[in-house]
Every structure is written in C-alpha cells, then in structure tokens.
Amino acid sequence: MPIVIEVKNLTHIYGAGMPFETVALDDISFSIETGEFVALIGHTGSGKSTLIQHLNGLLPPSSGKIFVEDRDITEKGVRMWDIRRKIGLVFQYPEYQLFEETVAKDVMFGPKNLGLSEEEAEERARAAVELVGLPWDEIRERSPFALSGGQRRRVAIAGVIAMEPAVLILDEPTAGLDPKAHSDILHMVETIRAERGITIILVSHNMEDVARLADKVLVMDSGRLAMCGTPAEVFSRAEELSELGLSLPAPAEFMNRLAAAAAERGMEPPQCGALTADQAEEAVLAWLRETGRL
Amino acid sequence: MEPIIKIEDLVFDYQSDEDGGTVTAVDHVSLDVERGSFTAVIGRNGSGKSTLAKNVNALLLPSGGAVYVNGYSTADEDKLWEIRRTAGMVFQNPDNQLVSSIVEDDVAFGPENLGVEPAEIRLRVDEALRAVNMYQYRKKAPHLLSGGQKQRVAIAGVAAMRPECIILDEPTAMLDPLGRKEVMDIIRKLHAEGITILLITHFMEEAAQADRVVIMDRGRLALSGTPEEVFSHREEIRDMSLDVPFAVELADRLRKKGAALPEGIICEEGLVNCLCRL
Amino acid sequence: MLRDITLGQYYPGESWIHRLDPRVKILGTFVYLISLFLVKDFWGFLFSVICLGVCIKVSRVPLKFMLRGLKPIFFIILFTFVINMFMTRGTTLWELGFLKITREGLYNAFFMAARLILLIIGSSLLTLTTKPISLTDGVEKLLSPLRRFGVPAHELAMMMTIALRFIPTLLEETDKIMKAQMARGADFESGNLFHRAKSLIPLLVPLFISAFRIATDLAMAMEARCYRGGDQRTRMHGMRLGGRDAAAGTLLTLYLAAIVFQAYAWPLIAPVVRQAV
Numbered sequence: 001m002p003i004v005i006e007v008k009n010l011t012h013i014y015g016a017g018m019p020f021e022t023v024a025l026d027d028i029s030f031s032i033e034t035g036e037f038v039a040l041i042g043h044t045g046s047g048k049s050t051l052i053q054h055l056n057g058l059l060p061p062s063s064g065k066i067f068v069e070d071r072d073i074t075e076k077g078v079r080m081w082d083i084r085r086k087i088g089l090v091f092q093y094p095e096y097q098l099f100e101e102t103v104a105k106d107v108m109f110g111p112k113n114l115g116l117s118e119e120e121a122e123e124r125a126r127a128a129v130e131l132v133g134l135p136w137d138e139i140r141e142r143s144p145f146a147l148s149g150g151q152r153r154r155v156a157i158a159g160v161i162a163m164e165p166a167v168l169i170l171d172e173p174t175a176g177l178d179p180k181a182h183s184d185i186l187h188m189v190e191t192i193r194a195e196r197g198i199t200i201i202l203v204s205h206n207m208e209d210v211a212r213l214a215d216k217v218l219v220m221d222s223g224r225l226a227m228c229g230t231p232a233e234v235f236s237r238a239e240e241l242s243e244l245g246l247s248l249p250a251p252a253e254f255m256n257r258l259a260a261a262a263a264e265r266g267m268e269p270p271q272c273g274a275l276t277a278d279q280a281e282e283a284v285l286a287w288l289r290e291t292g293r294l
Numbered sequence: 295m296e297p298i299i300k301i302e303d304l305v306f307d308y309q310s311d312e313d314g315g316t317v318t319a320v321d322h323v324s325l326d327v328e329r330g331s332f333t334a335v336i337g338r339n340g341s342g343k344s345t346l347a348k349n350v351n352a353l354l355l356p357s358g359g360a361v362y363v364n365g366y367s368t369a370d371e372d373k374l375w376e377i378r379r380t381a382g383m384v385f386q387n388p389d390n391q392l393v394s395s396i397v398e399d400d401v402a403f404g405p406e407n408l409g410v411e412p413a414e415i416r417l418r419v420d421e422a423l424r425a426v427n428m429y430q431y432r433k434k435a436p437h438l439l440s441g442g443q444k445q446r447v448a449i450a451g452v453a454a455m456r457p458e459c460i461i462l463d464e465p466t467a468m469l470d471p472l473g474r475k476e477v478m479d480i481i482r483k484l485h486a487e488g489i490t491i492l493l494i495t496h497f498m499e500e501a502a503q504a505d506r507v508v509i510m511d512r513g514r515l516a517l518s519g520t521p522e523e524v525f526s527h528r529e530e531i532r533d534m535s536l537d538v539p540f541a542v543e544l545a546d547r548l549r550k551k552g553a554a555l556p557e558g559i560i561c562e563e564g565l566v567n568c569l570c571r572l
Numbered sequence: 573m574l575r576d577i578t579l580g581q582y583y584p585g586e587s588w589i590h591r592l593d594p595r596v597k598i599l600g601t602f603v604y605l606i607s608l609f610l611v612k613d614f615w616g617f618l619f620s621v622i623c624l625g626v627c628i629k630v631s632r633v634p635l636k637f638m639l640r641g642l643k644p645i646f647f648i649i650l651f652t653f654v655i656n657m658f659m660t661r662g663t664t665l666w667e668l669g670f671l672k673i674t675r676e677g678l679y680n681a682f683f684m685a686a687r688l689i690l691l692i693i694g695s696s697l698l699t700l701t702t703k704p705i706s707l708t709d710g711v712e713k714l715l716s717p718l719r720r721f722g723v724p725a726h727e728l729a730m731m732m733t734i735a736l737r738f739i740p741t742l743l744e745e746t747d748k749i750m751k752a753q754m755a756r757g758a759d760f761e762s763g764n765l766f767h768r769a770k771s772l773i774p775l776l777v778p779l780f781i782s783a784f785r786i787a788t789d790l791a792m793a794m795e796a797r798c799y800r801g802g803d804q805r806t807r808m809h810g811m812r813l814g815g816r817d818a819a820a821g822t823l824l825t826l827y828l829a830a831i832v833f834q835a836y837a838w839p840l841i842a843p844v845v846r847q848a849v
Binding site for chain 3: 378379382385387390391395396415416
Binding site for chain 2: 043044045146148149150175176177178179180181205245247250251253254257258261262265267277280281284285288293294
C-alpha cells in the first residue's frame, strides 16, 4: 500500500525561548498507509492534539518534516487549502462549531471554501449528510441548532467529509455520548471508511474500540511516540501501558486477571491475548474444556 | 428512618423548543433514597435522569407529584435554601460551574452564600479541599487544572456546605479515564464518610459500584434494585440501548455455552473467582 | 496564540505594597491620579515622580514590567506630545512654514506626556501588586456605602469576579473554534476589511452560543450553591485594616497635602516669605 502520511523527526516546542517553554512533541516519526485505520492513544496532555493539528497544517513544526502523499507540507509556499482538502480534521465536540442557518449551508461551508461552485458544493453536502446517516431532504433546510445532540455531531462531521479528504482525523468523536450514540458514531466511521476508502485516524480513550477497529495503534506519552504497532502487539505490553497511565481493553484485562488467579491456585492458566469479547469467550471456553470442566 | 429523598409520583413536563408541544421528561416516577446509601441512576441521553436530579435540588419544580428532601417539599419556597444545602449538586461540565478564578475562593462560595462565619468558612474550605485531595492546588486558577481536578474542586465546593446528600449529574461524562477514576474514588470516599450519594451516569462500571441501581427509560423508572438484581435483566437493559458491565456480558455468554456459573456476577473479580472454582 | 494574552496582570510578591489592603491601594491610586492633575510645575512633577519611584522600589516589581504597560499607548503619548508642541501659542522658538514650536508648547507637551506616563505607571502599580480577586473585593467594599443610593456594589463585584474567571475559558474556546473552522478551509487573515469582517461570522456565532451556554450552566450552578445575591452573604477573606494600612493612609495624606501646598499655597505665600527673608 502507498504511504499517505509520513512524519519525520517532528518536534514542536511551545513558547520557545520563554521561561514556560515546553516540548509538546519530541522527535516523532511514523508513517501511515492509504486505507489504514489508525488509533492514537495516550492520556490527556500527552501531545495527541498537538500532533493531529500538525497533520493538517494548523500548527507549524519547530523542526522535522511531514509528507502528505509525498508532498512536504512544512515547506514554505505550500497552500493550506491543498493540505486541508486532503486531511480532514474533526475536533472534539464538533457540534459547537456549527454556525449557519441551515444544515445544508453549514455542510457546504467547507466545499465552498475550497472554491467549488454552489451546485458542486451542494452535491457534496448531500452525499456527506447521507453518508453520516441523516436524511438530506428532511433536514437540509432545518436549523442545525434544532437537531438533537447526536444529530448535530453528525452534521459537523459531514461538514468535514464534504471536503472529500483522503484522510479523516477524528478527535474523540464519541466524547460525552451514551452507549447507543457511541456505537452509532463508530458504525458511521466504519461506513465512511468502507464506502470512501478513506484513511482514518481515531483519537480515543476507549481501548475496546481501539482493539476492535484499529489496524495500527500509536501510543503517545509526554510528547514522545512511546509505542507503535498492531493492537495485539501494543496491548501485549500491559505493564508498560500501565506505567503510561493507560489501561487494556476490558477483555484483555480480564484474561490477564484470570490467568494470574489460575496460576495462584496452581491451575493451568488460560491463553491470554484476547482483545474482544468474542476472543475472550473463546479463550475461556477453551480453557474450561482443556481443564475438563466443561 | 425516614428516607432523605422521597420522590412521589413525580411528573415533569416542559415546552419543546421546536414545535411548542409539551414533552414529558419525567413520567410518574416514585423513588426513595435512604440515608447513607449510594444510588446510581442510569439511562440514555434524554431518558429524564438529569431532569430528575434537578427536581431533587429544586432547580426544577414538579409539574405533578412531589419531591421531599429531609421531609421538606421542594415546592415550599421557604425551605428552598435548606433543601439545596442538604442536597448539594455537582454538574456535568467541569468548566461551567466554578465561579472564582482561585480554587479556594470557589470552594468558599457556597458557605459564603449560607452566611457562615469567616473563620468557620476557612476551616470548612481547607477540610473540603483535603477531602478531594486538592489542598495543594488551593491557590491555583481553575483553568490551569485538568478536567478531573476541576470536577474535584466542584465536589469540594458542595462538600464545604456540609450537605447530607450529594447529587452528581453525569460528573464524569466529559472526563478522560484517569479523571473518571479520580472522581469515582472521591465519590466512594465521601460515601464511606456517611454522605448519601445520588449518581447520575451512563457508565455501567460506575453504576456497578453503587449499592442500588435505578434505570430510567423514556421518563419512566424501568428497573430498580441492587446491581446484581438489575444487571440480571440483561436483555431488557440491551433493549433500552444500554450496555452491561463486561463481566456481566461475558458471564452471560459463558452460561449460554453451558458453563455452570451462578447468577449475580457483576464484577470481574467475582467472575474470575467463579471460573476458578468451577 | 490567544491563550498567551494575560489580562489584569498581577506580579506575585510579598512586598509591603502587595500586603496592603486593596481598599487603601485603590484609594491611593485615585489620590495619585488626582494629584497629577493638581501639580503645575517642574518641582511638583519631580516630587510625584520620586514618590512613585519609591513605591515601585518598595513593591519589588521590576521597572521593565511597568514600562511594558506603556507600549500599547506609545502612539497616544507621542500624539499628545506633538499636538501640544505645535498647537500652543506663545513665544516662538522655531518655525518652518505653518509649523511653529513655542516655548509654552514645548513646556505643555512635556507635562502632558509626563502626566500620561505617570498615570499609566501609577495604575499599573495597582494591578501588578493586587490580585484581581482582591481588587474586586476592594471595589465591592468601597462601593458598599453607595448601595443606599442604588449602586449595585455586590452585583458589580460579582460580575467582575465572573469575568475574570471566564476570560481564559472564552479565549480557549475562541482558539478551538477558530482552528475548527480553519480545518474547514476558513481564512481569517487575508482579504479586505469587508471580507475579513464577514469571515468572522463562523467564529462569532459559535462563540456567542458558547457564552450563552456557559452563562446558563453557571447560573444554575450558582443557584444550586445557594447564591441569592449579596444580602446575608459573608466572606472568607475578611478585610481588616491594620497598622500597615494606617501608615500608608498617613503617608498618602501627607503626599496630597504636600502637592496641594506646593501647587496652590506656596505661590501665594512665597512673596511674603521672600520679603520676610
């Protein structure tokens, strides 16, 4: 697969030369392939937000390079438009950025900023609104402020998708939602990825979602890239993660506890490494059968 | 003993913004909260759980039925301040409930409103800040604190009013896992010290820590009981678009595959023990 | 970034001036500002400069910090200076076409500029040595006797407190919304004035909505914590005037007396004194 984003030795220093100088990003390098589902984890203040803002040119690096489809976006003279039409960024609580009188106008804001005609912008808005699972004809003329919280969030996400980016970055898209709305939003992300073949970068605190969805996990800690690998690789390093203040997905956590308890009682421990509920169920059943208790 | 909060057939209606029609947010709910208990109210967004909480604090008044705090009806205007002092309230957004730009002044806000003597306020503020482990931050500005820390300051602000009961309206919804844990630890600690807790949440793992769970669905009280009792209604809970804790889910799946697990498993530790003993 | 802006700057310290009661400092600043309009000649100004210099020294706030406050109003000072220099009639010192500098003009220009500079430094000494929150407490206490005449002293102070608390929150919010709209291709920097004003709508609408949301949430949180206006309210930080404040009050009175004497009484009695000598 071709590489869509490549980050080389990226460093960002806030307030350089001032007494409160802080290194927000420290020599970060990684690459992302086209179509990959990447999860970015780390506790608050670890540098996740600073990193994603670099990826679409909202913050300039102190040093290092970022290539988007082989183009260096940190170079002088690169038009920000060209970056932002390739990399879509959805901030936390994106519903608070809505401002237009109607849903249609709000979703068309991005495409029109890209210089598209009214018709093209509207066509893209329609496609985007339908992709996030909302009925276009029903809501296009409604005020975004009259929608429910979950719908408003979808409209805001549609506003970024309508720019048809090659990469979609979502910063905690499920923050503050109840379990149903949470899983609905994640289904929506999967649909977008399946239909458009977009590369996804998901910032999340929910390890179960990360384990279930991601192809690759980036772990940030105090401005450094602490780990990078598949969910299975990253979540097998439980001790290191807990030192970084991060937990395992509930199924993995549970299997580790079960194995420890079994070992303590002198029993044969079950197979660890389950990441999802299905895998945990399999592992426990297998263990019960092997030890002749089922 | 008389329950500290007594909700009798509460109905709360409001006018919809969009079409002006009447929406019933709380629909004939009755609930008693015993002194010293820890009750969790769960439900989807829009299930009426926050409206219920605001009715207990007299921020909203019943359209029908009645709410009593310490025996006083919330509709009794003379007892309004007594009710709010007895049942303090912590809100969801950690930013939008702190009044002062200095932590300790914010914690003092409640006692100051109650007309407490200055020397006594000082004592209460220090005590409340120590109780939430925020004493070393007493001179800081709230906007420099993390979400979990801000929420702990908000809890201290209520604790300094010496309430008998604290109502927390989704206090962890906007926090990261670390902040959620900090806040839950403090809530459990206050409960252990004898304060009645009414926790509104949509995180099942938090609800599992309570000694009583109430599930609300579309304004009605759907299920109520100990966590063990409530979480045994797995299908109903799923039908209400809510999750059950992972241990409950896994135990259920294993039972279906023939594992002889007893009912009433709600935490991982319990499931681990049962599996090892099989 | 917007976050770096600091409003109502305070320079933390434990100096004699820092520890004065905010009421004394507010009154003192007023007295000083008034005195600047009372002085009439070089000696009077010299005296007020020396007194301010002593206060700055005692406060241990670096002079550099004080002078920083002058930067934004540098052009106003320059403008005042130039206008006064050219526009005052009197004995001509220098002339070029219609431009004329007079001796009186130069004199006026220096005094007006000096007055402005001292005014700014004098008031920044107040904000630099007083926590914003004590400042609002001081204002509330000073205004409270006027409540009888309908001045909402408590409400004004509460508004100042809340403003101080939420300025950083709103700045952060602005930063966030601005970035979110920029990610959608919004451009806040280029274009003509009309274009730029129009480009602010995607920023201002969400910002107003945020501000209203904060206001609603905060009002509810304050009510839940038994807020019911200023009556019956007590304060944790009781303000008590101590020996330090009495000393400051005495010095302040002496200062004002000296200024008034030098500017108004001395010119009257000077001939008498001279004659007697």
